[in-house]
Amino acid sequence: MDFLIFKAPMLMVQASLDGILLGILFALIAYGMALQWGVMNIINIAQGDLVILGGYIAYTIYLWGIHPAWGVIISPIIMFFVGWGLYKLVINKVVDRDLFISILATFGIAIVFQQLMNFIFGADVVVAQSEYGTTMLFDNSVTLPNSKIFSAFISVLYAIALVIYMRKSKLGRAIRATAQNARAAKILGVDTEKVYAATFGINAALCGIAGALISITLTLHPYVGLSYTVRSFMIVIVAGLGNLPAVAVSGMGLGLFEEFADYILGTEFRIGAVFMLLVLILVYRRFKLSKKREYLK
Amino acid sequence: MNKVKQKDLILYSGLIILGLAAPYLFSAFKVQLTYLCVLIVLAMTWNLQGGEMGYNTFGNILFYGLGMYLTASVQVGMFFPLAEWTESGGEKTFVHTTAQYFQGIGVGLLVSAIIPAIIAGAIGYAILGLRGHYFAICTLGLGIAAGEIAGGIEIIGAGQGFTTPPFPAEIVDTEARGKFFYFLSFALLIGTFVFVKYIYGSRFRLILNAIRDNEDKAEAMGIQTMKYKIVGWMCSAFFCGLAGGIMGGLIGYIDSTDVAFDGREMGVFMVLMAILGGKGTLWGPVIGATLFHFFKEGLWTLILGWQYVALGVLIVVIVVYFPEGLMGWLREKYPERFGEVIDEKDRKAQVELK
Numbered sequence A: 001m002d003f004l005i006f007k008a009p010m011l012m013v014q015a016s017l018d019g020i021l022l023g024i025l026f027a028l029i030a031y032g033m034a035l036q037w038g039v040m041n042i043i044n045i046a047q048g049d050l051v052i053l054g055g056y057i058a059y060t061i062y063l064w065g066i067h068p069a070w071g072v073i074i075s076p077i078i079m080f081f082v083g084w085g086l087y088k089l090v091i092n093k094v095v096d097r098d099l100f101i102s103i104l105a106t107f108g109i110a111i112v113f114q115q116l117m118n119f120i121f122g123a124d125v126v127v128a129q130s131e132y133g134t135t136m137l138f139d140n141s142v143t144l145p146n147s148k149i150f151s152a153f154i155s156v157l158y159a160i161a162l163v164i165y166m167r168k169s170k171l172g173r174a175i176r177a178t179a180q181n182a183r184a185a186k187i188l189g190v191d192t193e194k195v196y197a198a199t200f201g202i203n204a205a206l207c208g209i210a211g212a213l214i215s216i217t218l219t220l221h222p223y224v225g226l227s228y229t230v231r232s233f234m235i236v237i238v239a240g241l242g243n244l245p246a247v248a249v250s251g252m253g254l255g256l257f258e259e260f261a262d263y264i265l266g267t268e269f270r271i272g273a274v275f276m277l278l279v280l281i282l283v284y285r286r287f288k289l290s291k292k293r294e295y296l297k
Numbered sequence B: 001m002n003k004v005k006q007k008d009l010i011l012y013s014g015l016i017i018l019g020l021a022a023p024y025l026f027s028a029f030k031v032q033l034t035y036l037c038v039l040i041v042l043a044m045t046w047n048l049q050g051g052e053m054g055y056n057t058f059g060n061i062l063f064y065g066l067g068m069y070l071t072a073s074v075q076v077g078m079f080f081p082l083a084e085w086t087e088s089g090g091e092k093t094f095v096h097t098t099a100q101y102f103q104g105i106g107v108g109l110l111v112s113a114i115i116p117a118i119i120a121g122a123i124g125y126a127i128l129g130l131r132g133h134y135f136a137i138c139t140l141g142l143g144i145a146a147g148e149i150a151g152g153i154e155i156i157g158a159g160q161g162f163t164t165p166p167f168p169a170e171i172v173d174t175e176a177r178g179k180f181f182y183f184l185s186f187a188l189l190i191g192t193f194v195f196v197k198y199i200y201g202s203r204f205r206l207i208l209n210a211i212r213d214n215e216d217k218a219e220a221m222g223i224q225t226m227k228y229k230i231v232g233w234m235c236s237a238f239f240c241g242l243a244g245g246i247m248g249g250l251i252g253y254i255d256s257t258d259v260a261f262d263g264r265e266m267g268v269f270m271v272l273m274a275i276l277g278g279k280g281t282l283w284g285p286v287i288g289a290t291l292f293h294f295f296k297e298g299l300w301t302l303i304l305g306w307q308y309v310a311l312g313v314l315i316v317v318i319v320v321y322f323p324e325g326l327m328g329w330l331r332e333k334y335p336e337r338f339g340e341v342i343d344e345k346d347r348k349a350q351v352e353l354k
Helices: A011-042 A046-064 A070-088 A099-121 A144-168 A170-180 A182-189 A191-216 A225-238 A242-263 A267-290 B006-023 B027-053 B060-077 B082-088 B098-127 B132-150 B178-201 B202-213 B215-220 B225-251 B256-260 B266-277 B284-300 B305-323 B326-335 B343-352
Strands: A134-139 A142-145
Touching: A011 A046, A011 A134, A011 A142, A011 A170, A011 A191, A011 A242, A011 B284, A046 A070, A046 A099, A046 A182, A046 A191, A046 A225, A046 B132, A070 A144, A070 B132, A099 B132, A099 B305, A099 B343, A142 A144, A144 A170, A144 A191, A170 A191, A170 A242, A182 A191, A182 A267, A225 A242, A225 B132, A242 A267, A267 B132, A267 B305, A267 B343, B006 B027, B006 B178, B027 B060, B027 B178, B027 B202, B027 B225, B027 B266, B027 B284, B027 B305, B060 B082, B060 B098, B060 B132, B060 B225, B060 B266, B098 B132, B098 B225, B098 B326, B132 B256, B178 B202, B178 B225, B202 B225, B215 B225, B215 B343, B256 B284, B266 B284, B266 B305, B266 B326, B284 B305
Parallel strands: none
Antiparallel strands: A134 A142
16 A cells, blocks of 8 residues: 555554544534434434534634634524524424425525525635644654644533433423324423424534534534535434434544545545445445345335 | 327427527527526436435436536547646647537537446446435435545546537637537437426336335335336436536536536526426426526526525425425316316315315
């Protein structure tokens, strides 16, 4: 093999660490997707655009002179209401319908979001400077931005908080009940409409956190949302709905894959590799299931 | 059912005459009319998957883009080194003679029809085994991956794009280019329409509908569903490839993500047009595409800059409020016209039940 990455072991360490830290972030987005997919049976193509919007909120407060790390608190609060509003406006009309309708409707929402963000924040690639510095490891041969460590830490923190919230709180119980059987939950007095709105809001809030973290670790651009949607979709179908440890592991796996693909195939094929991986995973699962005469559904 | 009804005959001959006369009547809008023909072709072929077979694909853009790149590559590659052409980025170092241009585009279109069909057949077995939304997302991924990968390949221009051969300068008539592409696309439209109409009268359509309504039952009845799904997809790929080839020549410049594998525009348009007109009908996609095109061209310039917002809102509104489309609405309103007989007693009983 003639690739640089196989000659320099330190590059491997670098790619692995980058991949894992990035993967934790992806897992957070995927957790939101799994939540609303499991509860509402909706695939939200606008997921990635909610992430980018959350990132732009953090970027805006950065422009106002506030440290962008505060975005991880402000952005989810705003995004929760964005998600709630979105649910009341569009999503509540597609919840019980054919899945393709929800895919197409959220695709439309994604286009609107992309374009509005393009108007408001401009088409430039932006990044909020956290000025956290970098950590040097292994005799300065591996550089690790502290912002990435920070973002992974915050992601884990929020994920744990959410798991506890879903276990202990009344709303969390209602959400889990609705996911199991919406009709039975309704009969037993759960206001499913409110539960759906809250679920979509929580999902949007998770996207907001992830976006705020992306604004300091990676870059923001109005049109890159779809790749985050596809990543989270991929993680969810590999991990399954409602299996949080698996979501974390497959998120890290995806992060690793991306970093290595970046080194081996070249940066220009990075997004292409992600989308090809999606196709390959789906095809692999299709053949695996067809042996048992089942299919993905 | 070979006997064409007289009413239909008048309708079809009227439309063909209108189509042939259109570039002379509206000579300023030749490019728009060509677009319209291509849009109708894309909507009709999408309808074969999404409407008839129940497989909602976002991936037909893959064949469209492939066709575009293949036609241009063949047209250049037949006479000149392809790598040097794309490297010079449209500099006029090589010039096609008139004969070379038409030979090139002819062979190019042939290739751009056959290769996408073969590719559809090759990947069909793997992809069409997925169902419902998994299929939709998978094909969405496929289209975008193709765009991203094409944007990284040097020989077809990578990120800087691919300039297709300019129309031969020896032809003095300035109208000739517009007319040539219009009649090419109009011929494609007629070919596609005849083909789709033939499918609508055949057993093949019934099989596709059976797959849509319940694939497991269709399989239990002894239909080899996979075979028919693949054939259906290959038919779509064939016409999408041709449409892409014509569009590549018309636009004159191929960009990987903004022109060829343009999932954000063309890829969504074809779905939207078919749904707007009414999925699963012969005329629905035609009407939907025409309406959409008029709406788009009429409104796009008025709301410059906001067109994508309008497009997004339009998608949401159509999908949420009119999922049956125009034909579906007409069918509900005038069922007799569609050959549906309603039993009054039965209808009353239904109303009472509600």
